[in-house]
Amino acid sequence: MDKSATTPQVLRRANLNAVLGVMRDSSALTGTDLIEATGLTRATVIAVCDDLIRRGWVRELEAPRGPGPQKGRPARYFEFNEAAGCVLGIDVGLATTTVLVADLKGRILGRTSERFGKVTDDVAERRGTISRAVDQALAAAGMAHPAVLAVGVGLATAVDRHGNVVRGRRQWASFDLGLQTEAWKQHGWPVLLENDAKLAALAERWCGVGAGVEDLVVMLAGERIGTGLIEAGRLLHGSTGGAGEVGSLELVDGVGSQDGIAKLARLWGTELLGSGADTRIRELVGPGTTRVSARFVFEAAAAGDAGAQEILERIGRRMARVISLLATFLNPELVVIGGAVAASAAMLLPTITAELPRLTETPPRVAVSGLGDAIVATGAVRLALDYVERNALGLAPAPAPERQASSTGTRADG
Known part of the structure; x- marks a missing residue:
């Protein structure tokens, strides 16, 4: 391939991407703003903006009018067109x-x-x-x-x-x-x-509690535990997409399965109810049923029910063991518990935080996601x-x- 034939095309594309990247992350900008942000010449910036306007990625705004008569040609204002699709x-x-x-x-x-x-x-x-x-x-x-x-x-x-x-x-x-x-x-x-x-x-990492964190683990821990791993800002996959699956937790003492927070709360809450113990969970599920949802266990614990609080302690200790494994092998700065169970999982944080220093020399911060389901x-x-x-x-x-x-x-x- 003749490199001299492609160099202007490559340069043009690089200039377009540079200007578009700055505009995408900003509000209205003038040509001068774009020159300062990209290091390109004024002629190049204006040519690129006109090209992006023709393509539909950028729109030109009416220049704001100040008090008194205007001297000289008004500055041109440009804005990324977020409605382009x-x-x-x-x-x-x-x-x-x-x-x-x-x-x-x-x-x-x-x-x-x-x-x-x-x-x-x-x-x-x-x-x-x-x-x-x-x-x-x-x-x-x-x-x-x-x-x-x-x-x-x-x-x-x-x-x-x-x-x-x-x-x-x-x-x-x-x-x-x-x-x-x-x-x-x-x-x-x-x-x-x-x-x-x-x-x-x-x-x-984009818009949650992990925003900007370079070494991050996010756990989806409702029915089953699965994790997404970011190391040095890069999402990890593994050779066949298995990075983060934590599929051998049955081998870990004190864990025993890939069961997540909601499933454990449901199973152990049902066991508590079936034991005949005096628990607020019985009032929440109502007469004639033995089916316990995770929500009832968390509600009972919040109301001071000792049996439900013990269930959350057990879940917290178990989750701390899983997080300690991730901390030992990956050394993340932050572990986030996410998904539909995240809001309730905040009640587990005191136990998890207290347990981690005992289980690993590199305990990460632990938080719950605010992005919900x-x-x-x-x-x-x-x-x-x-x-x-x-x-x-x-x-x-x-x-x-x-x-x-x-x-x-x-x-x-x-």
Whole structure:
């Protein structure tokens, strides 16, 4: 290849990406602002901005008017066009799928959730449920299908570093749904697959309590424990996507299984109820039933029930052992407990924090996520945004709507 023929193209693309990157993370900027931020010449910056305006990625704003007569040519103001399209973030669990629609700055425009049928290996039914949820979320966001520039999808199974479902791993058949090839082939959307816990880690580092932390572990610990690992700012996958699966906890003394916080609370709460003990859990479940939800155990503990508090102590000690293993092997700065169970897990922190120094010489900080049950879908939004940012100049933005005086959506980072 003749390098001299490609050098101007490479330089032009680099200049476009440099300006676009600065504008994406800022509000309105002048040409002078962009010159200072990028080190490019004024002529290059203005040419690049005009090019980005033509492409639809940038819009020019009316220059603000100051008091008195204006001297000379007014400065030009430019702004990243976050409405040039949207991305989808999808969480595909075993029982439920959640879809977020976000603009190109991560502002959430629409959300919906749908439950799957009881047959978990019915590919057509599961794919159809996800497609319906996507359509509903786009309608709620007021966005059309052509506006979608990329789709991120989190799956509760192993996904390798190339974005492929790893066959033969736990429940892979329930998640190998042809989402990249069949679900939206009429739209031609780029569809990116990733493991759910790894996306939870992306979400926390983007806009959660782990924002900016270089060495981070995020645990999804509801029914089963799975972790997303970030080391020196890099998401870890392993040779076949298994990094962070912690699949041999049955070998760990004091742990014994991959059971998560919600499952343990439910199992041990049911045992407590069945023992005939005097416990507030009995009042919460009501007469005629022995089914105990995790919520009842946490509520009873908060009300001072000694049996429920002992259950949380046991869970806290068990989680401390899991975290100590991660601390010994990975030495993270922060471990975040995420997912739907996170709000309740705050009650476990005193026990975990007290236990860790006894179990490891490198105890990390431990926190609970504030992203709730949207943590995986939020990470999927970040995955899709990363794709758009890397490939912006090869994508075709949607026609820019008229600029609105105010926004109605919420940002992923609050």
